[in-house]
Amino acid sequence: MTALPPPSAKKLGLVIDLDTCVGCHACVVSCKEWNSQSPLGAPLADLDAYGAAPEGTFLNRVHSFEVTREAGPPVVVHFPKSCLHCEDAPCVTVCPTGASYKRAEDGIVLVNEDICIGCGLCAWACPYGAREMDGAERVMKKCTLCVDRIYNETLPEPDRVPACVKSCPAGARHFGDLGDEDSAVSRLVAEREGFALMPDQGTKPVNRYLPPRPRDALPEFDVLAPYLEPVTEGAGGFLGWLDRTLGKI
């Protein structure tokens, strides 16, 4: 059903720390791996993998931006991007078949691949580029928040988080309930002033991003400078005599 459910109390999502992400793409690879063996949907396609123009379907991608500051040198920010599981998800309401839906119990946005007609309208409606049509299956693919891991009782408890969160070597990805003000992720967002992407699109994303912390300013290099002042023309005393004498030779 593509009508959105009333806002759920539980809002599962990710908090991504732009301060600690090192841009290694481990989350990209682990996401592709997990979702290519999941019984939840068809594997994520790779096309022309060994040819001249390889391309593939991914649910998570890492962009790298350069931010030019007013003062100080520019900073590089690695920026992972996947579905933000929006509360007012436009991708869901535009879907003509009911394949796209938002779960009433935890807010996860999913696609039922068996009834998706591959019209692509949901991908057009998403402002964030979080949906990709699978190159081989011709159905819509998107982040499932690893719904087949987080509730999976056959996995050991610590593994019941999305694959990207589990694999991040920098601990830049956090998973939890953003509907609960006291959850670890909500507190992190409050502490670090986490923000939503493109708020003006009115999608009300659940996922939050934590801004890079202010960089340390480099100290002025003038601690030793006074001692390194060049000897001037008018130097007097012994140094002056030496300078004049050497100059004559």
Added chain:
Amino acid sequence: MHPAPSLILFTVLSGLGFGLMVWLGFGALVPLGWVGFVFWALAYGLAGGGLLAATFHLGHPERAWRALSQWRTSWLSREGVLSIVTFAVMAPHAAGSVFLDRPLPVLGALGGGLALLTVFSTAMIYAQLRSVPRWHHWTTPAVFMLAALAGGGLLAGQVAAAGPLFALLAVALALHWHMGDRRFAAGPDTAESATGLGRIGKVRLLAPPHTGRNYLLREMVHVVGRKHAARLRLIALAAGAVVPAVLLVALPAGHLLGALAVLLHLAGMLAARWLFFAEAEHVVGLYYGRR
């Protein structure tokens, strides 16, 4: 956005077909017998052919019937449902006119209204998308509906009405382009708001997430051929609206002239629809440093 031929054909042909149905439905022209057969075949053929073209855009056309289920929220679904209902409601009126010389004006008028609503819902598939600022504007339904009414009126031989409608279409097209050119830049979405990094400074893409192409770039960051846009706009405006209007108003009506005007209009609208897609920029381009 990627100007898929299937979508260009779909919007242009079905718009023309449903536009003709509006005129036939409201009884501006009540052709009977064989003449009626030609008119109704043209209307059903164009509208149905356009819908058929649209299914070529689908990854799974065999499941197309599922698109009829979500009319409560989805304009695409509404468009599908409305076109089928229009076909059904119009059928007795058409069959009565052609085979029994007995038109059914009430059903015809109802069908005419539904046909117009169908064209409106086609336009809303695009106009509803806030992620594509150029489309998210009242000029989108205005262009779609005026094109359907003017083109349909021309096909129905309504020379007196079609002339002014073509003039209105020209104005709507010009407005759509003029205002559309400014909408993205005037809107709130920037690379800074897309990344949330505006609080630190000016944002520029340093390294894209992938070196090759992908679905997003192909579908939504289509920048090929935009350099011909200015010339194409002139052609679309002239052939699609201005010349047909002048032909209809200035010269004595006739079949040959009508056919010429129809062909010009069709070619012009195909060019205009190509531009409609190719010139539309999606906000996802902000993450890729291009639109």
